[in-house]
Every structure is written in C-alpha cells, then in structure tokens.
Amino acid sequence: MLLVKTLRSSTFRLALIAIAAFGLIVAAIMAYIYFGTLAYVQSQVGDTGDHAGFKHMIGLAMAAVAVLLLVLAGLAAVLVTRRTVGRIEQINATSRAIMLSGLDKRIPLRGSHDEWDRVAENLNQMLDRIETLMGEVKQASDNVAHDLRTPLTRMRGRLEKAYHNQRNGEADAALIGDTIADLDAVLGMFASITRISEIESRARKSAFRTLNLAEVAGEVVELYDAAAEQVATRLSLGDDHEVPVTGDRDLLFDAIANLVDNAIKHGRAGGRVNVTCRSSNEGAVIAVADDGPGIPADQRDHVFKRFYRLEQSRYTPGNGLGLSLVAAVARLHGAAIALHDNVPGLTVQLSFPSHLP
Known part of the structure; x- marks a missing residue:
C-alpha cells in the first residue's frame, strides 16, 4: 500500500522526470568524452589494436563515473523535488486551514527570500486584503442593521397607531407625515449607496468640464446659510473668486455640500464654519474648517468607510455615507483628501x- 502511494505521489513522478533529464545529460556528456578520448588515443597510437586494453579501461571508468553521476543526480533531484512539493503542500495545508477555520491563517515564511517565499508573501498580502475587505463588509452590515432598525421600528409603531386612530375615526396626519419622512430617510440611504457605487465605477467621468471651484463652493454656502443660522453658526467663504478645476459640477457640489453639512451638524452650536478655495502650483485646493470637537487621530482613516460613524455621532441625524461619497468623488477627480486639526x-x-x- 505504501509502495503504491509512493508511486502515485507527485514527488515520485517529479523525481523520475528529473532523474531522466539528468540521465540524458550525463549520457550525452559521457558519450562525448568516451568517443573523444578514443579518437585521441587512436590518432596517437594508430589503428593497431595496441590500445584495446586502454579502450576497455576507459569504458569501465566512464561507466563507473556515469553511474556515480546518475546516483548523485537522482539524490539531488529527489531533494529538490521534495523541497518543492513540500512548499506546495504547505500552501495547500494553509489553504485548507483557511477554508475550515477562517482568514486569520497565513503561509509561514522560511526566511530564504527565494521564489517560494515571495509567492507566500504575495498570497499573505492578498489574504490580508481579503480579510480587511470582509471585515469592512461585516462592519458595514452591522452598521446598516443598526441604522435601519430605529427608523423601521418607529415607522411600524406610527403605522400601528395611525391604523388604530383610523378605526376610531381619528386619522392622524402628523403620524403619517413622520412615517413618510422616515421612509424617505431609508430610501435616501439606499440612493446614497447607489450613487457612491456609480461614482466608484467611474461611470460619470463623461460629465467632466473646466469650471470654477470657488463658484460651486459659493452655491453650497448660499444653500446652507439658513441651516447654519438655525444653530447660530457663522458660515463664511474665502475671497478667492477664480479657482479653475476640471471635474463634474454636480458631484463636486455634492461633495462640498456633504463637508459643509457635516461641519454644521457636528460643530458646536454658535461656532463657525469656514470654506476656503485657492489655486496652487499643483492645482486647486478647497478646505472646510469648523471649531467643533473634531475627529480623534486614530479614527480619521476610518471615517471614509461606508456607514462608519463616531460613537458620539450615533444620535445625530445621518447615515454614515456622507464622507464615503466625498472620498469617492475625490478618487474620481484624482484629488487627495486629508484631515487636519483646526485647534479646536x-x-x-x-x-x-x-x-x-
């Protein structure tokens, strides 16, 4: 049984192929040396038969050397093949472990920095990326469930109350209006998801034009001026009136609007929000600054993920998609996005x- 398993193993087959290849090479070299030596001896001694014993001795020596080389070649082939197949089996074992227990397993490195270590490093990096994406999907799903549970529960309660009021002849228009508002919020969440996906697929680049970024920012400030006044926030725009940029006007408007909306919502009441646009040697720059609580440095890389919300923002209206849309618009336009302390x-x-x- 062990013999059959050995004969069927890939290690044995690869070893046979390697030995056969080495054997052919050794045979060719030995034949070349043998006949070359005979030709040399014959040219020196002449075709007299005096070299018959010498010919026999050369043949025996060449045969012994050939056998020795074949044995050494076979051993080398087996060792190399076992090492190769061993690395493949190691990768297969890790793959099976990942399928059975999760994405936390990684292919061990031997520190040899050879091709197999590089393959293992690439596969491990791919697994890291997959694990990160799966974690983000899980986090997004948890956040969606959390954010949808509250409005859906409210809607159900209001509809139930409206149903009972209607049966008693007391139809409540306010309850129905609030329910419609919650439905609009849920539909808006899914519309935002679709919009972000559309932007990330680069399907809207055909609408790119040269435009004045300061003008777009001015329209956003004008739109949010009333909302800022309601919370006694001073909303202002910088003085640079000509900031050319190439992009999609509607998407840039949405991105700036999301930044201003976030600054008003999460800034302090009675504070200030300042929007500035300027041209630079590298291109155009727009910044939205507030004097609110800010975002902790260790969470700034996460706020651009879909549905990610800071704990203190959980009870503020929103769905955690605004900055995701801003990041998607920035990527589409080749823009760099950065968060800085405004102190405060x-x-x-x-x-x-x-x-x-």
Missing part, C-alpha cells in the same frame, strides 16, 4: 491636480 475643530481639505490622472 477639524479641517477637511481636498487637493485637486492641475491635470487629470
């Missing part, structure tokens, strides 16, 4: 290149 508060800066990537 936060500054979100978008830097657009002078030429599209």
Whole structure:
C-alpha cells in the first residue's frame, strides 16, 4: 500500500522526470568524452589494436563515473523535488486551514527570500486584503442593521397607531407625515449607496468640464446659510473668486455640500464654519474648517468607510455615507483628501491636480 502511494505521489513522478533529464545529460556528456578520448588515443597510437586494453579501461571508468553521476543526480533531484512539493503542500495545508477555520491563517515564511517565499508573501498580502475587505463588509452590515432598525421600528409603531386612530375615526396626519419622512430617510440611504457605487465605477467621468471651484463652493454656502443660522453658526467663504478645476459640477457640489453639512451638524452650536478655495502650483485646493470637537487621530482613516460613524455621532441625524461619497468623488477627480486639526475643530481639505490622472 505504501509502495503504491509512493508511486502515485507527485514527488515520485517529479523525481523520475528529473532523474531522466539528468540521465540524458550525463549520457550525452559521457558519450562525448568516451568517443573523444578514443579518437585521441587512436590518432596517437594508430589503428593497431595496441590500445584495446586502454579502450576497455576507459569504458569501465566512464561507466563507473556515469553511474556515480546518475546516483548523485537522482539524490539531488529527489531533494529538490521534495523541497518543492513540500512548499506546495504547505500552501495547500494553509489553504485548507483557511477554508475550515477562517482568514486569520497565513503561509509561514522560511526566511530564504527565494521564489517560494515571495509567492507566500504575495498570497499573505492578498489574504490580508481579503480579510480587511470582509471585515469592512461585516462592519458595514452591522452598521446598516443598526441604522435601519430605529427608523423601521418607529415607522411600524406610527403605522400601528395611525391604523388604530383610523378605526376610531381619528386619522392622524402628523403620524403619517413622520412615517413618510422616515421612509424617505431609508430610501435616501439606499440612493446614497447607489450613487457612491456609480461614482466608484467611474461611470460619470463623461460629465467632466473646466469650471470654477470657488463658484460651486459659493452655491453650497448660499444653500446652507439658513441651516447654519438655525444653530447660530457663522458660515463664511474665502475671497478667492477664480479657482479653475476640471471635474463634474454636480458631484463636486455634492461633495462640498456633504463637508459643509457635516461641519454644521457636528460643530458646536454658535461656532463657525469656514470654506476656503485657492489655486496652487499643483492645482486647486478647497478646505472646510469648523471649531467643533473634531475627529480623534486614530479614527480619521476610518471615517471614509461606508456607514462608519463616531460613537458620539450615533444620535445625530445621518447615515454614515456622507464622507464615503466625498472620498469617492475625490478618487474620481484624482484629488487627495486629508484631515487636519483646526485647534479646536477639524479641517477637511481636498487637493485637486492641475491635470487629470
């Protein structure tokens, strides 16, 4: 049984192929040396038969050397093949462990820095990326469930109350209006998801035009001026009136609007929000600054993920998609996005290149 298993193993088959290849090479070399030696001896001694014993001795020596080389070649082939197949089996074992227990397993490295270590490193990096994406999907799903549970529960309660009121002849228009508002919020969440996906697929780049970024920012400030007044926030726009940039006007408007909306909602009441636009040697820059609580440094890389919300923002209206949309618009325009301390508060800066990537 062991013999059959050995004969069927890939190690044995690869070893046979390697030995056969080495054997052919050794045979060719031995034949070349043998006949070359005979030709040399014959040219020196002449065709007299005096070299018959010498010929026999050379043949025996060559045969012994050939056998020795074949044995050494076979051993080398087996060792190399076993090492190769061993690494493949190690990768297979890790793959099976991942399928059975999860994505936390990794292929061990031997520190040899050879091709197999590089393959293992690439596979491990791929697994890291997959694990990160799966974690983000899980986090997004948990956040969606959390954010949808509250409005759906409210809607059910209101509809039930409206149903009982209607049976008693007391139809409540306010309850129905609130329910419609909650439904609009849920539908808006799914519309935002669709919009972000559309932006990330680069399906809207056909609408790119050269435009004045300061003008778009001015329209956003004008739109949110009333909302800022309601919470006694001073909303202002910088003085640079000509900031050319190439992009999609509607998407840029949405991105700036989300930044201003966040600054008003999460800034302090009675505070200030300042929007500035300027041209630079590298392109165009727009920044939205507030004097609110800001975002902790260790969470700034996460706020651009879909549905991610800071714990203190859980009870503020929103769905955690605004900054995700801003990040998607920035990527589409080749812009760099950065968060800085405003001491106090936060500054979100978008830097657009002078030429599209």
